[in-house]
Amino acid sequence: MTLVRRLAAVLLAAVVITMVGMGLGQVRTDTTSASFLSLDDPSQRASLEAARSFGGDPIVVVAESEKPAALLGRDQISELVGLEGRLAELPDVAVVYGPGTMLNQVAGQAQNMLATISGRRDGLRAVAKQQAVKAGATPAEADKAADAAVASFDKRYGSLLVKGLPAGLPTLRNPGFARAVVFDDEGQPRQQWRFVVPRPNAVSIIVRPREGLDQAATERLVERTQNAVEESGLHTTKVTVTGMPVIAAGLGGVLRHEIPLLGGVALVLIGACYALLPWLSRRRARLLPLVATLGATAMTLSLFGWLSHPLSLGVVAFLPIILGTGSDFPAYLLRGADRRKVLVTAGAAAAGFLSLAISPVPFVRDLGLALAVGVVLAVGLGLVISRFVATSREAESATPSEEPPAVARALSGPGRLAVLVVAAAIALVGWIALPHLDIAAQPDQLAEGVPELADATYAEDVLGSAGEVQILVRGNDVLTPEALAWMNRVQDTTIRRFGDKLHPVASPPTLLGFLGDDPTQAQIQAGLNQLPHYLSSSVIRDDRRQAVLSFGIELDDVGDQQQLLDDLEEALPPPPDGLRADLAGLPVVTGRSYELVSQDRYLASLAGIAAAGLVLLVGLRRRSDALRALGAAVLATGWGLAGALALGVSLTPLTVALGCLATATACEFSVLLSGGGARVRSALVRRSVLVAAAAATTGYLALTVSGLVIIRDFGLFLAATVVLSLLAAQVVRVATTTPRPTAPVTPAGTPSRTKVKV
Secondary structure, three states: OOHHHHHHHHHHHHHHHHHHHHHHOOOOEEOOHHHOOOOOOHHHHHHHHHHHHHOOOOEEEEEEOOOOOHHHOOOOHHHHHHHHHHHHOOOOEEEEEOHHHHHHHHHHHHHHHHHHHHHHHHHHHHHHHHHHHHOOOOHHHHHHHHHHHHHHHHHHHHHHHHHHOOOOOOOOOOHHHHHHHHEOOOOOEOHHHOOOOOEOOEEEEEEEEOOOOOHHHHHHHHHHHHHHHHOOOOOOOEEEEEOHHHHHHHHHHHHHHHHHHHHHHHHHHHHHHHHHOOOOOOHHHOOHHHHHHHHHHHHHHHHHHHOOOOEEHHHHHHHHHHHHHHHHHHHHHHHOOOHHHHHHHHHHHHHHHHHHHHOOOHHHHHHHHHHHHHHHHHHHHHHHHHHOOOOOOOOOOOOOOOOOOHHHHHOOHHHHHHHHHHHHHHHHHHHHHHHHOOEOOOHHHHOOOOOHHHHHHHHHHHHOOOEEEEEEEEEOOOOOHHHHHHHHHHHHHHHHHHOOOEEEEEOHHHHOHHHOOOOOHHHHHHHHHHOOHHHHOOOEOOOOOEEEEEEEEOOOOHHHHHHHHHHHHHHOOOOOOOEEEEEEOHHHHHHHHHHHHHHOHHHHHHHHHHHHHHHHHHHOOOHHHHHHHHHHHHHHHHHHHHHHHHHOOOEOOOHHHOHHHHHHHHHHHHHHHOOOOOHHHHHHHHHHHHHHHHHHHHHHHHHHHOOOHHHHHHHHHHHHHHHHHHHHHHHHHHHHOOOOOOOOEOOOOOEOOOOOOO
């Protein structure tokens, strides 16, 4: 290479490295519901619309005191109101409501009502006295007429004030006022207050973030909320800050810690396999496949950064490990394997991964796209590297033979058929069992290992729920008498039929319950005017075109939860003309995502096999190699499913769609083990296949050091898939290989020179 070319190569490498670094700096992660369900899904659209109007899934602050109502007493209520005010002023907060602000607003409205009543009474008295004076009455007679004018007024409103204000003046400094408003005669929180006063000694503050926060903004909001609570000055025995945003922030923190750890462990294990196992005589060249994989991983992530396409945390966590599969192809190129076979097999692997693009779950689609791009880039870098590394002189340690496997030589035709029949039967059991395998969908299992999950479980015990399901009501006017009556029926039906699993949080019927039955339009408007705006706006949009009924829901299996939501939707009474009702909220989105994943099990597995098979049939010279590779993919996937059935292992939203991984590795191993080249080179390539399988398996086992159960299980699944893929490739090779006839031997022990036609 001339000096000019070297300088050009160095300059090009510097430009690429700079561009990759800049792209990596722009990578964003996404923990919103958009990563679980497409934006065009009706459930997703309703949830996003509800979030835009009323805020997203809340952060919940649960504060507990030693004595009942202590946090609502004279000494603490002002600190509670101050905390709620500071939380409301935080960036990215849509609305905050809690007992302190609600009591303050109720007291203010009560004081306004007293002032209005007093002013009205004084006006009536003044008008009556003035009219009497004009009629010629004496001062005493005018006073008597004024007293008579307000007598009926006092009779009507005096009894109302006595009943409505039994605890005295409506002020936060009057402890009797808070107790009378919030608690019943038995000292328990009234039903309409339980979403902010769940227990006599506990209060909760609900912080709704604005919709569409990314991971970084979510973590900042959680941290600021926690800081505000710590600095509030409340005298508590326990404070719990929880909610789905808090769990998402905790998961992000765990993954940020574990991604470099898992990546480092995987690199060490994979590097050890390539460096220590004999597959290349030049030790310095043995780590070059790993270099290609690292470069491909960085370039793939950089590409997503340049495209401003956010990645789910799952994709970021698994991509560097899964791309260990991509290191196989540079290794084969360095080993001197048939370049056409390597490129076609890599194309088949990329096509199998790309088939995940048909998944209804966005983060699974992103994972497939990232893997396909990563494999292509790894092969491209492998081609570049292999041009500078000599491989043609690596024959000294190889045995110049291309004999069929020893098992194939030992088995007769019926024996090979029996092996194939048994293998196919086991795989068939797995394929038949696929629709019936459980999918692990319990949040406490999927997020096990996230410290914040324990707080969510504890808060669920205190609040009676851990998430929110919303019934989003839309129309030209959602506060007509007919609309309010229908929402009352909806709430009554929900509580009556599903009250053990759904708990009312806030809704127009709850806030306007003091109007009684069948209020008029004027009474509804008057009642709405009496509510604090921040509270009314949490369930009724200012233009009165949307309202929401919120219900708390417990952490439960997503499949069971989806069935509950289906039953709820079916039980809702039909809305009046002009109104539409849809279920919304994160539980609705996750339930719908689970439903779609569960429905498309066969499609997710077979699409990858079909895509890879098409590439192999078109690209390989011998169709028999392509058919054997497809057979190995079908066997490996079926065996994995049968193993899950036998061991009682549940699939996950990731593993249910990763039959394409078995396809990628099974096709790779089957094609490259098929031989077809020079005897020496074929033997060397077969050795490289075993080394690559060992490297991939140990690399995936690095995931078992994760603190997250779902990642540990995923690593075991991947490692088992590689082993099954290699075994399937060997079984297909044994079953379809015709043993070479043994040459006759002369009495002297010298092999005959008779030529045998193969």
